[in-house]
Amino acid sequence: MSIRRHPQFPQEPDRVYLNHAGVGPWPLRAGEAVQRFASECVTRGSADYPAWLEVEARLRQRLARLFGGVASTDIALVPNTSAGLSLLAYGLPWQPGDEIVINDQEFPSNRWVWESLAPRFGVTIRRVCLDDGPTPEDALIAALSARTRLLPVSSVQYGTGLRMDLERLGAACRERGVLLCVDAIQSLGALRFAIDADCVVADGHKWMLGPEGLGALYLRPELRERLQLNQFGWHMVESLGDFSAAAWQPAASARRFEPGSPNLLAAHALEASLAVLEESGPCEVEEAVLKHARWNMEAARRRGYPLVTPQREDRHAGIVTFQVPLHDPLKLLDALRRAGVACAERCGGIRFSAHFYHAEEELELAWALLDECIGAAS
Numbered sequence: 116m117s118i119r120r121h122p123q124f125p126q127e128p129d130r131v132y133l134n135h136a137g138v139g140p141w142p143l144r145a146g147e148a149v150q151r152f153a154s155e156c157v158t159r160g161s162a163d164y165p166a167w168l169e170v171e172a173r174l175r176q177r178l179a180r181l182f183g184g185v186a187s188t189d190i191a192l193v194p195n196t197s198a199g200l201s202l203l204a205y206g207l208p209w210q211p212g213d214e215i216v217i218n219d220q221e222f223p224s225n226r227w228v229w230e231s232l233a234p235r236f237g238v239t240i241r242r243v244c245l246d247d248g249p250t251p252e253d254a255l256i257a258a259l260s261a262r263t264r265l266l267p268v269s270s271v272q273y274g275t276g277l278r279m280d281l282e283r284l285g286a287a288c289r290e291r292g293v294l295l296c297v298d299a300i301q302s303l304g305a306l307r308f309a310i311d312a313d314c315v316v317a318d319g320h321k322w323m324l325g326p327e328g329l330g331a332l333y334l335r336p337e338l339r340e341r342l343q344l345n346q347f348g349w350h351m352v353e354s355l356g357d358f359s360a361a362a363w364q365p366a367a368s369a370r371r372f373e374p375g376s377p378n379l380l381a382a383h384a385l386e387a388s389l390a391v392l393e394e395s396g397p398c399e400v401e402e403a404v405l406k407h408a409r410w411n412m413e414a415a416r417r418r419g420y421p422l423v424t425p426q427r428e429d430r431h432a433g434i435v436t437f438q439v440p441l442h443d444p445l446k447l448l449d450a451l452r453r454a455g456v457a458c459a460e461r462c463g464g465i466r467f468s469a470h471f472y473h474a475e476e477e478l479e480l481a482w483a484l485l486d487e488c489i490g491a492a493s
């Protein structure tokens with residue numbers, strides 16, 4: 116089958132990339148930006164450092180828009196989501212008996228960092244099963260008590276693909292004086308984001324289509340000022356570049372969380388990836404991601420495969436996880452990989468995560484290949 120590929124995503128023929136919830140591919144433009152950067156590094160070293168910093172500044176602005184129109188000075192560049200969550204976890208002043216409400220569907224990065232606080236600070240971790248309420252939000256809200264300080268939650272759950280109602284959680288947290296921390300890695304770059312959270316963090320290597328190792332952390336300015344700093348260096352001070360200063364202060368901006376040299380290689384790539392997303396239009400990207408998810412759900416339904424992902428339109432994003440009865444998901448995943456479909460095994464099934472740029476024929480091809488794998492295994 117010959118497929119008309121999006122010009123920015125000229126992926127190998129006869130292969131379909133449906134693993135944006137894992138590690139996304141780069142658009143052509145990101146590859147070109149990195150090639151240019153590499154060539155400059157080889158031929159001129161860092162002679163053009165000021166121009167590189169301009170790229171980094173543009174990246175912060177793009178991230179600020181993506182994070183719902185926050186100030187770019189409120190965005191810190193961090194190595195990944197886990198590092199951003201750890202920064203919050205170890206910056207807050209904990210008291211014995213403080214509670215954190217986590218849930219059973221979170222990726223380990225958004226559970227283990229909170230659990231690590233229990234033995235050190237006497238913090239109590241309350242783990243909620245999201246199925247234990249009329250809605251997942253009801254289950255979480257019911258667990259908030261007068262001692263709850265923080266609700267960390269993903270915008271979209273990595274396995275089931277469940278999309279959380281963050282507006283409702285935000286309102287409940289505000290009413291009770293609880294901090295809301297959103298791990299937005301499974302939605303930023305795919306869905307528009309306009310949530311009034313205290314902390315939002317995401318790495319750029321999934322739906323943002325950037326490289327691994329560069330993410331962004333937003334902290335509400337009042338919260339930022341309250342956090343204890345645990346990492347120090349030349350880059351995080353207010354008077355950046357004044358190496359002989361006798362005294363120093365942390366930067367007023369979120370740069371206070373960036374202790375040393377920036378990852379400018381990744382910044383060049385991510386800036387270019389976000390440019391492609393912005394130019395494609397956040398509404399159009401979201402619409403296409405949801406359309407492709409519905410397409411995949413329908414394909415699963417037609418085959419009688421139980422969907423793990425909720426089908427209600429406001430309850431899913433780009434992830435579609437489905438089970439294939441009588442088939443070992445890991446074996447099936449392996450067969451799919453060999454057949455040319457990049458995806459993942461989650462929740463005892465197969466997780467397809469398509470982005471905006473796919474042509475419908477790519478999805479058709481993925482399902483045809485899945486049918487072949489199943490036929491061969493039966």
Ligand SMILES: Cc1ncc(COP(=O)(O)O)c(C=O)c1O
Nearest residue numbers: 195196197222224269273300318
């Ligand atoms: C919801 C969620 N949070 C965090 C991560 C990992 O984050 P990082 O590698 O950026 O620390 C993942 C990766 O799959 C994820 O799905």
